[in-house]
Amino acid sequence: MFQDEPYFHPVVYSVSDLTAYIRALLESNENLMDIWVAGEISNLSQPKSGHIYFTLKDINASLRCVIWREQAWRLKGALRDGMAVEAHGHVSVYEQGGQYQLYVDGLRAAGEGLLYQEFLRLKAALEAEGLFAAERKRPVPRLPRLIGIVTSPTGAALQDMLNTLRARCPLVEVVLAPAAVQGEEAPPQIVAAIQALNRQVKPDVIIVARGGGSLEDLWAFNDERVVRAVAASKAPVISGVGHETDFTLTDFGADLRAPTPTGAAVLAAPDIVDLYTELQGWRLRLVQAGHDYVNEGNMELSNLTYRLERQSPLWRVRQGMQHMDHLLQRMNVAVDHYLAFQKTRIVTVQERIHALDPIRVLQRGYALVQDRGGALITAVKQVKLNQEVAVQLADGSFAADVKQIYDKDGKQD
Amino acid sequence: MAKAPLPLDQMTYEQALQELENILTALEGEARGLDETMGLFERGKILIQRCQDLLDKAELKVLTLEETQAKSKSGEEE
Numbered sequence: 001m002f003q004d005e006p007y008f009h010p011v012v013y014s015v016s017d018l019t020a021y022i023r024a025l026l027e028s029n030e031n032l033m034d035i036w037v038a039g040e041i042s043n044l045s046q047p048k049s050g051h052i053y054f055t056l057k058d059i060n061a062s063l064r065c066v067i068w069r070e071q072a073w074r075l076k077g078a079l080r081d082g083m084a085v086e087a088h089g090h091v092s093v094y095e096q097g098g099q100y101q102l103y104v105d106g107l108r109a110a111g112e113g114l115l116y117q118e119f120l121r122l123k124a125a126l127e128a129e130g131l132f133a134a135e136r137k138r139p140v141p142r143l144p145r146l147i148g149i150v151t152s153p154t155g156a157a158l159q160d161m162l163n164t165l166r167a168r169c170p171l172v173e174v175v176l177a178p179a180a181v182q183g184e185e186a187p188p189q190i191v192a193a194i195q196a197l198n199r200q201v202k203p204d205v206i207i208v209a210r211g212g213g214s215l216e217d218l219w220a221f222n223d224e225r226v227v228r229a230v231a232a233s234k235a236p237v238i239s240g241v242g243h244e245t246d247f248t249l250t251d252f253g254a255d256l257r258a259p260t261p262t263g264a265a266v267l268a269a270p271d272i273v274d275l276y277t278e279l280q281g282w283r284l285r286l287v288q289a290g291h292d293y294v295n296e297g298n299m300e301l302s303n304l305t306y307r308l309e310r311q312s313p314l315w316r317v318r319q320g321m322q323h324m325d326h327l328l329q330r331m332n333v334a335v336d337h338y339l340a341f342q343k344t345r346i347v348t349v350q351e352r353i354h355a356l357d358p359i360r361v362l363q364r365g366y367a368l369v370q371d372r373g374g375a376l377i378t379a380v381k382q383v384k385l386n387q388e389v390a391v392q393l394a395d396g397s398f399a400a401d402v403k404q405i406y407d408k409d410g411k412q413d
Numbered sequence: 414m415a416k417a418p419l420p421l422d423q424m425t426y427e428q429a430l431q432e433l434e435n436i437l438t439a440l441e442g443e444a445r446g447l448d449e450t451m452g453l454f455e456r457g458k459i460l461i462q463r464c465q466d467l468l469d470k471a472e473l474k475v476l477t478l479e480e481t482q483a484k485s486k487s488g489e490e491e
Contacts, residue, residue: 143426143427143430145425145426145427153477162473162475165473166473169471170471170472170473171426171467171468171471172473173473173474173475173476174473174474174475174476175475175476175477175478176475176476176477176478177477177478178477178478193478196478197478200478201476201478272468272471275426275464275468276468279461279464279465279468282430282433282437282461282464283461285437285441286433286436286437286440286454286457286458286461289437289440289441289454289457290440290450290454292441293440293444293450293454296444297447
């Protein structure tokens with residue numbers, strides 16, 4: 001295309017290749033990976049996608065910048081054209097556009113960098129002095145009677161706190177010590193307010209608070225005078241400055257840090273619902289104590305009644321009667337035993353007598369021999385020859401004459 | 414209970430609760446006379462009622478210190 005092209009370059013790159021090469025170059029440079037750039041915002045564009053595009057300019061140059069949606073939500077305030085800012089990020093290339101850009105992941109108002117340096121210096125100094133030491137922290141009373149609030153009388157923060165206290169614990173009293181919370185006059189006013197509260201109303205706890213804002217807006221709470229007044233306060237101090245993510249030196253100097261003014265109000269006073277519950281507990285304890293007393297009294301009384309009854313004549317009579325009953329019972333038992341024993345003895349005797357019954361002997365074949373006079377003949381000597389004897393058998397008797405007499409050995413007499 | 418108690422209607426919630434605590438400690442502790450016990454018990458009930466009333470009627474009271482801003486503006490520190 002050019003008239004006097006002397007020769008063909010041995011290698012020809014595509015646009016994509018070159019762009020990718022440049023991108024790799026930029027992305028591998030350490031200085032460009034992590035960099036702060038100061039300038040003024042222009043050409044600000046915030047499309048629906050949530051990404052933010054703008055150009056950072058100074059007198060001589062401009063720089064395209066992008067903030068991805070993922071980072072954009074962390075921005076504290078709205079951006080405007082003309083705003084002087086310091087942006088942090090890394091430099092890379094938007095390949096389709098052929099543009100190098102700053103991919104922003106942090107943004108602060110110009111000058112905040114310096115403020116931050118000052119913040120760190122003062123924090124280190126006060127820390128070294130021991131102003132933030134944990135031993136200095138005083139406990140916040142669980143149920144304060146009087147809460148002092150140091151804040152702007154016109155700010156939303158005050159209404160947030162009063163609403164919170166009204167809802168949680170309307171029991172407390174609030175004394176507002178108004179003070180400007182931003183600008184030159186703020187630090188001396190905040191100091192005066194803390195001191196006036198301590199001197200005049202002696203609150204149980206003081207809340208020092210301010211709603212959210214830029215680092216500059218919150219700067220009064222990094223003022224050394226304020227931090228010292230907070231640390232020196234007789235009443236314990238709860239700080240509630242800015243948002244969750246804001247940390248001021250007042251937070252470090254306070255006895256308790258709340259993330260927000262509302263949070264400070266929550267920490268300052270208990271919830272009335274909990275108080276009701278607690279009161280119910282007290283009621284139960286009281287009633288229980290009453291019951292216990294009555295029960296103990298009753299037990300002691302019945303014990304005494306028993307002891308008294310033991311001493312009374314009636315008790316002795318009853319004791320005696322019981323003793324007699326007992327003896328009687330023993331006697332009855334003894335008699336029963338005796339009678340039962342005698343019964344068995346009679347049975348035994350009867351059996352023995354029965355065994356000896358002569359009729360039963362005769363039934364076995366024996367005979368009873370008697371003389372005429374009826375005397376029993378038990379020996380041969382008692383009879384004579386031809387004597388008439390009566391022989392009795394089981395079923396009757398007959399008369400017999402003695403024909404012969406033999407002795408034991410069978411010899412004839 | 415040595416010092417004379419405040420009139421009931423001047424008692425704050427915290428004071429009533431403190432006395433209640435003392436009473437319960439006494440009731441749950443050593444045995445004491447019936448009259449004293451009944452007295453403590455009745456007093457405890459009254460204190461609980463006082464607390465209940467305070468909670469029921471509670472309305473946030475807000476006062477403003479007038480002089481702080483004026484003072485700091487005029488640069489006074491007392």
